[in-house]
Amino acid sequence: MGMNGGSGGGGGGMGSACYVYPGAPATPGFVTPDVLFQRGIYMNGSMTFDDGNSVTIWGFTDLAAGGGGGMTGGSFPSPAMRVTEGQIVHTALTVNMMWMHTVHHHGIEPSQENDGVGHFSWDVTNGTYTYQWRPSHAGTYFYHCHTNTPLHAEMGMYGGLIVDPVPNPNDPPGTKRAFANGPIYDVEAIWAADEIDPAWHTLQWSAGTCGGDVGLNNLNPRYFIITGVDGASSALTNPGVAVTMQKGQRLLVRYICAGFHPQKIDFGGLTATVVASDGRPLPQAWQTTSIEAHSAERYDCIFQPTTTGTWTVTVTYYHWRSGAVLGTARTRINVV
Amino acid sequence: MERRAFLKAGGASLASALMGSGMLTWSARSEAATISQTLYITDGTKTMPDGVSVYVKGYGTTANTPLIPAPSIICQEGDTLSITVYNMLSVTHNLVIGGLVSGSAPIASTGDIAPGGNKTLTYTIPSGAAGSYLFYDNKTSYNRFLGLHGGLAIMPAGISNQLYSGSPTFVKQQFWILNDIDPALNTAVKNGTTIPTNFTPRYFTINGLSSRPPGAAGHGDPTIDALYDPRSRLSGHVGDRTLVRMLNTGMCSHAVHTHANHMEWLTDRGTIRPAVWKKDTLYLRNNLGKIDAIFPFEAPPDAYPPVTSGHFPMHLHDEMSQTAGGGLYQFGSMTELEFL
Numbered sequence: 089m090g091m092n093g094g095s096g097g098g099g100g101g102m103g104s105a106c107y108v109y110p111g112a113p114a115t116p117g118f119v120t121p122d123v124l125f126q127r128g129i130y131m132n133g134s135m136t137f138d139d140g141n142s143v144t145i146w147g148f149t150d151l152a153a154g155g156g157g158g159m160t161g162g163s164f165p166s167p168a169m170r171v172t173e174g175q176i177v178h179t180a181l182t183v184n185m186m187w188m189h190t191v192h193h194h195g196i197e198p199s200q201e202n203d204g205v206g207h208f209s210w211d212v213t214n215g216t217y218t219y220q221w222r223p224s225h226a227g228t229y230f231y232h233c234h235t236n237t238p239l240h241a242e243m244g245m246y247g248g249l250i251v252d253p254v255p256n257p258n259d260p261p262g263t264k265r266a267f268a269n270g271p272i273y274d275v276e277a278i279w280a281a282d283e284i285d286p287a288w289h290t291l292q293w294s295a296g297t298c299g300g301d302v303g304l305n306n307l308n309p310r311y312f313i314i315t316g317v318d319g320a321s322s323a324l325t326n327p328g329v330a331v332t333m334q335k336g337q338r339l340l341v342r343y344i345c346a347g348f349h350p351q352k353i354d355f356g357g358l359t360a361t362v363v364a365s366d367g368r369p370l371p372q373a374w375q376t377t378s379i380e381a382h383s384a385e386r387y388d389c390i391f392q393p394t395t396t397g398t399w400t401v402t403v404t405y406y407h408w409r410s411g412a413v414l415g416t417a418r419t420r421i422n423v424v
Numbered sequence: 425m426e427r428r429a430f431l432k433a434g435g436a437s438l439a440s441a442l443m444g445s446g447m448l449t450w451s452a453r454s455e456a457a458t459i460s461q462t463l464y465i466t467d468g469t470k471t472m473p474d475g476v477s478v479y480v481k482g483y484g485t486t487a488n489t490p491l492i493p494a495p496s497i498i499c500q501e502g503d504t505l506s507i508t509v510y511n512m513l514s515v516t517h518n519l520v521i522g523g524l525v526s527g528s529a530p531i532a533s534t535g536d537i538a539p540g541g542n543k544t545l546t547y548t549i550p551s552g553a554a555g556s557y558l559f560y561d562n563k564t565s566y567n568r569f570l571g572l573h574g575g576l577a578i579m580p581a582g583i584s585n586q587l588y589s590g591s592p593t594f595v596k597q598q599f600w601i602l603n604d605i606d607p608a609l610n611t612a613v614k615n616g617t618t619i620p621t622n623f624t625p626r627y628f629t630i631n632g633l634s635s636r637p638p639g640a641a642g643h644g645d646p647t648i649d650a651l652y653d654p655r656s657r658l659s660g661h662v663g664d665r666t667l668v669r670m671l672n673t674g675m676c677s678h679a680v681h682t683h684a685n686h687m688e689w690l691t692d693r694g695t696i697r698p699a700v701w702k703k704d705t706l707y708l709r710n711n712l713g714k715i716d717a718i719f720p721f722e723a724p725p726d727a728y729p730p731v732t733s734g735h736f737p738m739h740l741h742d743e744m745s746q747t748a749g750g751g752l753y754q755f756g757s758m759t760e761l762e763f764l
């Protein structure tokens with residue numbers, strides 16, 4: 089094990105890789121799963137911002153839905169995974185010989201082989217590795233690549249991961265709960281708040297792994313996004329981000345701090361009832377109008393507005409050292 | 425575990441209640457004691473993962489070798505701390521014990537220690553002071569970044585398995601002291617030139633070390649590799665609930681992320697949380713932020729088939745901290761969680 093995996097590619101340019109651990113072995117204890125996700129990767133996606141500029145994006149594809157593998161584009165964030173507590177899940181990741189990637193299901197706590205951390209198992213290349221896991225706690229998670237993680241996560245290699253509780257047989261069919269015996273919700277939003285430094289988006293997949301200063305200690309974001317949509321203005325109205333709900337309905341916002349700098353999400357005057365964090369119910373719900381969070385934290389927030397109206401939600405991003413405001417991203421909750 | 429890895433305290437003879445390296449061990453006493461320690465403020469260099477040599481200062485136990493962090497000190501409420509500090513350098517330094525609540529004034533100080541001089545800090549710990557403390561040099565705002573820092577654990581009187589009286593219990597305890605290094609600062613201090621005002625850290629440490637992945641020089645060496653440093657690595661069987669006292673002495677806020685288990689979050693910035701939340705990621709503030717949490721060493725709950733052993737990382741999720749010199753992913757602030 090050790091140095092020198094494949095050659096580079098993706099994001100422009102060749103390059104050698106060091107301290108990568110290529111592999112795609114058989115899954116220990118492989119069984120027939122209840123759910124299968126087939127993930128490929130894409131290395132030539134893009135995101136265009138409200139100012140007209142764009143950057144290269146990498147991510148995962150859904151091979152079952154005909155997603156390509158390699159020099160293609162794909163959705164950003166990567167396709168979400170949704171499973172039910174107690175199911176045996178397979179995430180089959182296929183990567184060709186040009187690159188190495190993994191899937192780490194963040195907050196899911198499987199065996200070492202299935203945790204998707206390169207140097208504790210393997211970086212998948214030239215084949216398929218099937219991650220086998222069985223979620224024991226309903227809640228909000230996300231999955232991301234754990235190879236050259238600062239770069240690959242910044243490049244966009246993440247997607248939502250929701251674990252639903254087993255339906256309560258006493259509930260009417262279709263009832264949605266945040267967790268077993270947890271609050272019922274009618275409308276759901278997944279807000280993954282992230283920041284983009286365009287300077288990082290020109291690097292190749294193994295940048296910096298053999299040494300040399302490629303700037304991975306210094307993230308200077310210029311764009312601030314919510315679930316793949318520019319928070320400058322698009323996210324205010326984008327139907328995949330902004331919420332429109334009926335008065336009297338209950339909204340569950342799954343807030344994911346998907347960037348690397350600390351954030352604060354302010355709900356614009358609405359009060360959130362925070363019922364869970366990091367895939368675990370809170371012992372008592374927490375009422376708050378804003379949440380300070382750092383990279384990879386998740387908070388599940390229930391809203392039940394009692395009047396119609398529009399509330400503007402603002403995520404503020406702070407520099408990890410200086411605390412200076414780096415920028416903001418905004419979306420809306422419209423109650424009609 | 426080597427002998428030096430253990431702190432021996434308790435009983436009548438208490439010349440020194442500190443550890444060289446390794447986990448904190450503690451036996452509660454029914455009587456108060458005086459905990460004496462002598463430290464030397466010295467300087468030296470440390471080699472970073474990319475080979476760059478960086479000037480450092482630290483509190484050592486000999487007159488010429490800085491230890492970063494300083495040896496940890498553990499004591500209990502009612503004890504008297506007596507810390508004598510010799511300043512072997514040519515500028516004035518000090519040692520203060522920071523307040524329990526982040527942002528509050530230090531609870532004790534040596535006062536200024538002139539070059540070549542020494543001072544003794546004497547402090548009797550009141551009841552209700554149990555918790556995790558950083559001791560450090562606050563003569564400048566940046567001396568602690570250079571390495572002048574260490575951890576102090578104050579146990580509740582007569583209790584050996586709780587952070588504070590009535591807290592969830594643990595069977596082991598350790599410090600994770602995080603620091604961020606911008607060599608431009610260290611070089612300016614060494615050369616006596618203008619201190620930078622805008623730091624950009626390039627190296628990230630846990631208990632003074634960075635990690636070394638398999639295949640790297642120093643991998644597996646507990647004096648070099650933070651993955652294997654017994655002060656940092658959590659190693660246990662299922663049920664070996666481990667209290668981690670996280671102290672942020674550095675410049676940056678961090679997201680402390682454990683694989684394999686969620687942590688039980690007991691305190692934030694010195695204040696007991698109103699309820700214990702289970703978190704896989706904890707927001708550890710800069711500006712002397714701190715967190716106490718228990719890593720429960722439960723069987724990883726989502727494994728199929730079930731497992732009770734394995735190796736997993738604790739890493740900071742602000743992934744810039746996982747690099748060295750602007751690259752070298754996996755050479756940053758990370759340690760290992762070992763399920764035996």
Ligand SMILES: [Cu+2]
Nearest residue numbers: 189233235240
């Ligand atoms: Cu990747």
Ligand SMILES: [Cu+2]
Nearest residue numbers: 194232384741
């Ligand atoms: Cu993660």
